[in-house]
Amino acid sequence: MGNRKIGMWLYQNGGGDKIQEKLIKQLKQRDIDVIADINLRNAIAKNGHILYDGIKLDKLDLFFSYNAGEQTQYQMYLYKALNHVIPMINSYDAFELTEDKFHTSFLLRRNKIQTADYKLCHRDDTHHLQEIMKKWSKMVYKPTDGWGGVGLTKIENRETLDMLIPFLNQMDLRYFYVEKFIDYDNTDYRVDIVDGQYVACYGRKASEGSWKTNITSGGSVFVREPNDDVINLALKAVKVTGLDIAGVDIIYDRKKEEYIVLEVNGIPAFATPEQEKLGLDFNDKKIELIANLIDKKTKK
Structure with missing residues (x-):
């Protein structure tokens, strides 16, 4: 054979x-x-x-x-x-799910996994968005697809919202997805999971004057040890989404005093050579777990 x-x-x-x-x-x-x-x-x-x-x-x-x-x-x-x-x-179903921020948040909350409060509404329902603004004070508009922080817009007042809506209408969007802005310390945890097993964790922090931790948005990585609550939250989130390989972004809500899942990524990057020099040394473990996963899935 x-x-x-x-x-x-x-x-x-x-x-x-x-x-x-x-x-x-x-x-x-x-x-x-x-x-x-x-x-x-x-x-x-x-x-x-x-x-x-x-x-x-x-x-x-x-x-x-x-x-x-x-x-x-x-x-x-x-x-x-x-x-x-x-x-x-990953399977297409799991990948497609986690490519969509609303569907991911919807499923996580249905399974009692804490995320940022969110709203999805029709693009013509601008009155509802204005009511949300009054209640939340600050919120973040997110494209439901995309990665790397592209398109994220913080809305801090009615004027910003009024300026954003015509721009989004020009893009012919059928709906708006917004999340309540979380009071956090501008750092997050990125937890890597392969085949239901914890691989590693590192931190990311926003650049000065920014709130986005994504590397492509100017954020930087640092060595960070997670506690059991962070690891268990990541494992639960990945199990719900069905991903074989995942990176879970977690932040600490200072107001509610709890960890929340910000995103689940189906293609979390390996550590770059520069990041390895900083102490992110999980690549070999991740490679071995992926090889084991492929071995398992291809056995007849």
């Missing part, structure tokens, strides 16, 4: 190329061959097959997609189709 064979699409920047080399080596030791760098943008589907450079991807034992920065709608469309016939990491 031949080796198992999987497809992989893993980001290459920020040390991703070295991560891929290590992961492929570990998989080889488990008799799993890897076809790397499969960008579904260059695939086509016809007559019951999804083809990439002559390879029938639907005949693979698994497809591992791990590239947030180069996603397109076409890739996601084929991702969904491929998930109907072979195992995926």
Whole structure:
């Protein structure tokens, strides 16, 4: 019987190329061959097959997609189709859920996992948004999709809201999603989970004068040890979403004196070489757990 064979699409920047080399080596030791760098943008589907450079991807034992920065709608469309016939990491259903901030928050709250208070309303219901503003005093507009803090807008008064609404209407949005602004110390916990197991945690802090902790928004990372409450909250959130691999962003609400889940990310980055020098040393453990997960999912 031949080796198992999987497809992989893993980001290459920020040390991703070295991560891929290590992961492929570990998989080889488990008799799993890897076809790397499969960008579904260059695939086509016809007559019951999804083809990439002559390879029938639907005949693979698994497809591992791990590239947030180069996603397109076409890739996601084929991702969904491929998930109907072979195992995926993450599954399309779990990935799609956590790509949407409202659906994620909705499901977490239904399962008694604390998040920021939120509202979703139709774009024509601006009166409701104005009433929310009176109640909350400060809130954050969030695109329901997207990552890295792109599009996040803090609304601190009625004037800001009145300026934002016409701009959002021009984007032809059908609904608005807003969250109550949380009183926190401008730092968060990013907790990495693989296959239901805690991997590591690090902290992120906003740059001076900002409130966004995302690295792409100017935030920076630092070594941070989580307590059991933070780890258990992250594990519960990941279990609810169904992700095989996840990064959970958690902050401490100083007013309510409790930890809350801010986001659940289906493609949490590995530590970059620069971050490893700061003391973030979880990459090898994460690679091994992912290799074990792929091994488990591809066994007949």
